[in-house]
Amino acid sequence: xxxxxxxxxxxxxxxxxxxxxxxxxxxxxxxxxxxxxxxxxxxxxxxxxxxxxxxxxxxxxxxxxxxxxxxxxxxxxxxxxxxxxxxxxxxxxxxxxxxxxxxxxxxxxxxxxxxxxxxxxxxxxxxxxxxxxxxxxxxxxxxxxxxxxxxxxxxxxxxxxxxxxxxxxxxxxxxxxxxxxxxxxxxxxxxxxxxxxxxxxxxxxxxxxxxxxxxxxxxxxxxxxxxxxxxxxxxxxxxxxxxxxxxxxxxxxxxxxxxxxxxxxxxxxxxxxxxxxxxxxxxxxxxxxxxxxxxxxxxxxxxxxxxxxxxxxxxxxxxxxxxxxxxxxxxxxxxxxxxxxxxxxxxxxxxxxxxxxxxxxxxxxxxxxxxxxxxxxxxxxxxxxxxxxxxxxxxxxxxxxxxxxxxxxxxxxxxxxxxxxxxxxxxxxxxxxxxxxxxxxxxxxxxxxxxxxxxxxxxxxxxxxxxxxxxxxxxxxxxxx
Ligand code: FRU
Numbered sequence: 001x002x003x004x005x006x007x008x009x010x011x012x013x014x015x016x017x018x019x020x021x022x023x024x025x026x027x028x029x030x031x032x033x034x035x036x037x038x039x040x041x042x043x044x045x046x047x048x049x050x051x052x053x054x055x056x057x058x059x060x061x062x063x064x065x066x067x068x069x070x071x072x073x074x075x076x077x078x079x080x081x082x083x084x085x086x087x088x089x090x091x092x093x094x095x096x097x098x099x100x101x102x103x104x105x106x107x108x109x110x111x112x113x114x115x116x117x118x119x120x121x122x123x124x125x126x127x128x129x130x131x132x133x134x135x136x137x138x139x140x141x142x143x144x145x146x147x148x149x150x151x152x153x154x155x156x157x158x159x160x161x162x163x164x165x166x167x168x169x170x171x172x173x174x175x176x177x178x179x180x181x182x183x184x185x186x187x188x189x190x191x192x193x194x195x196x197x198x199x200x201x202x203x204x205x206x207x208x209x210x211x212x213x214x215x216x217x218x219x220x221x222x223x224x225x226x227x228x229x230x231x232x233x234x235x236x237x238x239x240x241x242x243x244x245x246x247x248x249x250x251x252x253x254x255x256x257x258x259x260x261x262x263x264x265x266x267x268x269x270x271x272x273x274x275x276x277x278x279x280x281x282x283x284x285x286x287x288x289x290x291x292x293x294x295x296x297x298x299x300x301x302x303x304x305x306x307x308x309x310x311x312x313x314x315x316x317x318x319x320x321x322x323x324x325x326x327x328x329x330x331x332x333x334x335x336x337x338x339x340x341x342x343x344x345x346x347x348x349x350x351x352x353x354x355x356x357x358x359x360x361x362x363x364x365x366x367x368x369x370x371x372x373x374x375x376x377x378x379x380x381x382x383x384x385x386x387x388x389x390x391x392x393x394x395x396x397x398x399x400x401x402x403x404x405x406x407x408x409x410x411x412x413x414x415x416x417x418x419x420x421x422x423x424x425x426x427x428x429x430x431x432x433x434x435x436x437x438x439x440x441x442x443x444x445x446x447x448x449x450x451x452x453x454x455x456x457x458x459x460x461x462x463x464x465x466x467x468x469x470x471x472x473x474x475x476x477x478x479x480x481x
Contacts, residue, residue: 022298027086079109158244196227232286259414260445318441400451
């Protein structure tokens with residue numbers, strides 16, 4: 001084990017597989033003290049193809065143990081194992097046994113259709129249901145083959161299982177009593193939201209608004225490729241009601257879960273009582289196959305807690321790193337009332353964190369600033385706020401290797417969504433990624449990058465002058481033992 005997870009650009013506190021290509025997270029389910037993470041994984045190569053479900057288990061959402069492959073293509077001749085979800089069948093509605101884990105995925109041959117597999121040994125081994133597919137593709141040959149990514153949840157109010165499915169330019173909701181026989185209930189989205197790409201990986205779940213459990217709303221996540229706000233693939237969301245049959249929206253406008261280029265196909269954990277925890281694929285279909293890493297390609301975002309927050313009568317989805325992060329945060333340094341005029345360098349001890357760090361600032365002033373993470377080769381990742389444009393940005397133009405893809409070395413932007421005079425920013429830096437959580441998680445950006453040497457210096461810049469009321473930075477421990 002000693003030299004794996006030590007390669008150049010290898011994430012140190014984000015999940016990535018030991019080897020080969022990985023894209024979407026799949027089948028995320030919490031059961032018996034374990035967080036299961038399945039994922040789109042190429043069995044043999046470091047490029048997309050031969051898709052199966054890889055598997056990792058964690059007891060704390062932080063430290064992961066890679067497992068043997070969970071579901072692989074085989075003699076059933078239904079093709080590859082595309083994205084999907086998993087549930088705990090507490091009451092044995094499918095008949096595989098009480099508390100069996102039941103997974104749904106898309107089979108790809110001869111067309112995309114929905115299949116099922118189950119496990120009665122806490123997710124260690126999986127058996128494909130012999131009557132697969134459970135939902136056939138009957139849309140006909142003239143319709144493109146986009147019928148995939150089943151995300152199943154238990155809908156208490158109607159006492160039914162509900163499956164959300166991505167069908168080219170809309171989401172379909174199907175229902176079932178026994179997880180085997182499914183009835184189509186409704187369609188959503190043909191004329192709503194962004195349609196600059198194909199819709200994929202839907203997820204439907206409910207959350208309290210502003211923490212008030214008497215006032216809940218349903219959230220529908222829809223990933224889309226291409227057409228993201230900064231190019232390539234990205235995930236939009238809708239807020240509304242769901243009655244067991246129809247999803248109806250309560251507010252219009254296009255909203256993005258994450259404005260960065262590198263958070264895709266993210267969905268939430270199943271069987272979590274009080275938290276909605278999402279994990280996304282930290283890459284983009286625009287260049288995922290070209291990123292300069294080996295023997296693996298692909299990593300996941302840090303797990304995020306999702307919430308709903310009202311700002312000026314609009315409900316927004318917010319994200320924050322899960323609180324388990326505290327377990328690996330070390331050597332926190334705090335400063336108060338730091339006046340940045342021109343440029344301010346953080347103390348050199350930042351070097352000892354080896355590019356894995358948590359950085360937070362809070363101010364009672366809205367002013368332009370940038371946070372520059374750099375090395376002595378002139379490589380840098382710049383995160384900042386542009387007051388004039390009222391936008392946050394991440395600039396990876398000079399962040400090491402960029403020429404593997406023409407559109408990679410760019411500056412990405414995101415709107416500031418509140419007019420509040422208080423502002424705060426939390427940044428997570430790992431070897432090859434930065435995650436920005438601004439204004440208490442209202443504006444999110446995730447970007448990957450490939451520097452040739454560890455970023456070991458941080459400077460904060462503000463030409464006009466910024467008073468930082470509270471400034472914290474910490475190291476983060478590597479999760480691989
Ligand atoms: C999203 C996606 C899914 C599909 C999977 C295939 O990134 O295109 O729609 O199931 O990847 O790996």
